Amino acid sequence: MKALVWMGKKNVEVQEVEDPRILNPRDCIVKITSTAICGSDIHLYNGYIPTLEKGDILGHEFMGDVVEIGPKVKKLKVGDRVVVPFTIACGNKCSHCMRQQFSVCDNTNPNWHIAETMMGFSPAGIFGYSHMTGGYAGGQAQYARVPHADVGPIKIENDLSDDKVLFLSDIFPTGYMAAENCEIVPGRSVVAVWGCGPVGQFAIRSAFLLGAAKVIAIDSLPERRAMAEAAGAVTIDSGMDVMEELKALTGGRGPDASIDAVGMEAHGSAYDQVKQTLKMETDRPFALRQAIRCTRKAGVVSVPGVYGGLLDKVPFGSAMNKGLTFKMGQTHMQKYMRPLLKLIEDEKIDPSFVITHRVPLTKADKAYPMFVEKRDECIKVVLDPAA
Amino acid sequence: MATALKNSPSGAATKQSAARASSRANVASSRNRNVRGITVVRAATIRRPAAELYAFWRKLENLMQVIKHPVTITSKSENESHWSVSAPANQRVEWDAVIVDDERDRMISWRSQPGAQVENAGSVRFEAAPGDEGTEVTVSLEYDPPGGRLGAAIAKLTRDSASSQVYDALRRFKALMEAGEIPTIEGQPAGGPQRPRKGRK
Numbered sequence: 001m002k003a004l005v006w007m008g009k010k011n012v013e014v015q016e017v018e019d020p021r022i023l024n025p026r027d028c029i030v031k032i033t034s035t036a037i038c039g040s041d042i043h044l045y046n047g048y049i050p051t052l053e054k055g056d057i058l059g060h061e062f063m064g065d066v067v068e069i070g071p072k073v074k075k076l077k078v079g080d081r082v083v084v085p086f087t088i089a090c091g092n093k094c095s096h097c098m099r100q101q102f103s104v105c106d107n108t109n110p111n112w113h114i115a116e117t118m119m120g121f122s123p124a125g126i127f128g129y130s131h132m133t134g135g136y137a138g139g140q141a142q143y144a145r146v147p148h149a150d151v152g153p154i155k156i157e158n159d160l161s162d163d164k165v166l167f168l169s170d171i172f173p174t175g176y177m178a179a180e181n182c183e184i185v186p187g188r189s190v191v192a193v194w195g196c197g198p199v200g201q202f203a204i205r206s207a208f209l210l211g212a213a214k215v216i217a218i219d220s221l222p223e224r225r226a227m228a229e230a231a232g233a234v235t236i237d238s239g240m241d242v243m244e245e246l247k248a249l250t251g252g253r254g255p256d257a258s259i260d261a262v263g264m265e266a267h268g269s270a271y272d273q274v275k276q277t278l279k280m281e282t283d284r285p286f287a288l289r290q291a292i293r294c295t296r297k298a299g300v301v302s303v304p305g306v307y308g309g310l311l312d313k314v315p316f317g318s319a320m321n322k323g324l325t326f327k328m329g330q331t332h333m334q335k336y337m338r339p340l341l342k343l344i345e346d347e348k349i350d351p352s353f354v355i356t357h358r359v360p361l362t363k364a365d366k367a368y369p370m371f372v373e374k375r376d377e378c379i380k381v382v383l384d385p386a387a
Numbered sequence: 388m389a390t391a392l393k394n395s396p397s398g399a400a401t402k403q404s405a406a407r408a409s410s411r412a413n414v415a416s417s418r419n420r421n422v423r424g425i426t427v428v429r430a431a432t433i434r435r436p437a438a439e440l441y442a443f444w445r446k447l448e449n450l451m452q453v454i455k456h457p458v459t460i461t462s463k464s465e466n467e468s469h470w471s472v473s474a475p476a477n478q479r480v481e482w483d484a485v486i487v488d489d490e491r492d493r494m495i496s497w498r499s500q501p502g503a504q505v506e507n508a509g510s511v512r513f514e515a516a517p518g519d520e521g522t523e524v525t526v527s528l529e530y531d532p533p534g535g536r537l538g539a540a541i542a543k544l545t546r547d548s549a550s551s552q553v554y555d556a557l558r559r560f561k562a563l564m565e566a567g568e569i570p571t572i573e574g575q576p577a578g579g580p581q582r583p584r585k586g587r588k
Binding site: 003017026090091093109110113137 | 571572
């Protein structure tokens with residue numbers, strides 16, 4: 001099959017590789033019909049996520065048709081059309097899955113020792129996202145092996161197009177959980193969202209779905225701000241004095257909740273650019289710092305943006321003295337996929353709004369630099385594995 | 388998962404006082420004081436009943452499923468078993484073990500028989516975790532490392548130490564008992580330098 005393979009910093013190739021096969025009794029094999037490049041793939045492409053190895057197949061947003069099932073798969077059958085969540089979970093077997101904390105499942109990361117060395121304890125396995133989270137071959141490919149097939153993949157049993165349901169694989173649930181973490185009081189809460197990339201866009205729309213009185217979106221790119229405004233958000237150019245703008249838009253209170261949908265490669269701080277380049281810090285937490293400072297007293301900071309390691313100069317004194325609450329984590333996908341599919345079926349949201357580019361999988365290596373450098377007003381790339 | 392890895396001083400008296408100093412060390416059975424060297428303690432909480440976990444462990448051959456390092460375990464009688472572990476340079480380390488304490492659904496302890504290439508002793512305990520967390524499984528292993536402490540230090544550097552092997556076996560045991568399978572990526576496709584390519588695009 002063809003697959004998009006990481007070959008080093010800023011170097012990806014489409015290669016012919018072996019087809020995946022069933023390795024464990026609860027696996028299935030999915031023939032991929034649609035797959036996408038995620039903003040978090042930028043961190044991989046740029047070489048900021050440790051334990052990624054040359055030759056790893058990337059991609060964690062994919063859907064397709066089940067073509068093979070392992071002997072212990074009970075719910076899925078060959079021919080089922082499924083969307084696959086990016087985190088792998090054992091179901092309600094470990095105590096975290098039992099509590100719907102699926103992204104920190106105990107039993108799906110074969111490289112738990114790497115994760116525990118770096119983070120203390122190991123989160124769940126993730127497709128195509130370095131060996132720290134399992135080293136699972138990703139979904140920017142024509143086929144993928146999906147462990148615990150009865151737990152993760154969600155069956156699509158109607159004729160909704162791939163475009164409408166594909167983003168149930170990551171960015172819609174991720175934006176939704178970020179908004180849910182804001183503890184929105186309908187009709188009253190004001191939510192500020194740093195970053196109007198795909199996750200930010202879904203966070204904005206989810207905040208409105210959950211009843212936010214106002215959503216303020218912050219980004220440097222006009223096309224991304226325009227997409228946020230189309231959802232009803234007020235926007236701020238991140239080049240402005242964000243604190244003063246936010247105060248002006250909230251009667252001086254500041255936003256009740258802030259969402260950092262940017263993560264470890266924020267722009268805007270030369271200090272962090274230099275330190276990250278010199279490997280003196282692993283992440284550039286510019287958006288997070290700003291979010292902490294700007295959030296209203298006793299407010300919430302919700303972090304769907306990916307961080308990899310150690311952060312420098314986080315204003316923890318501000319967070320402590322203002323009494324902030326932090327909510328974060330990889331998305332507990334299996335908790336959100338079904339209710340969010342319902343929202344799509346009920347036409348409360350059409351996730352295809354975010355797609356700006358369609359590229360054949362065979363040209364995915366060209367799509368990466370376009371997306372990473374945000375050329376051609378690129379916001380979301382969908383790859384066609386058949387083309 | 389928790390770890391305690393310490394070099395026990397030789398001499399039974401010192402060793403006992405060291406054991407008293409740490410409650411965790413108490414799981415290392417004091418009756419194994421004839422084994423000198425290194426003590427490893429690892430724990431995992433498994434959301435299955437103690438009886439089920441005990442039953443798996445009591446059939447010692449089952450441990451071959453969860454110990455990743457190549458090992459052959461053969462039961463010779465109800466309480467006696469033979470262990471053969473592969474070692475560097477095509478060597479094998481072998482010993483006979485005997486179960487010295489066996490409390491149904493609660494704990495098993497064992498030690499190597501005289502003449503073992505690596506003297507060792509250990510125990511596994513199954514204790515109820517708080518609330519609905521399941522069962523706390525604590526494995527304690529004492530062994531005399533080949534090559535003494537220097538050998539153990541080298542082994543630790545290469546992660547091929549008893550500590551990480553006990554740890555890995557416990558994690559795999561947990562996954563097998565809870566999720567029914569041990570997670571793996573061995574045999575999956577990869578590109579570039581990891582695997583010979585079928586051809587370029």
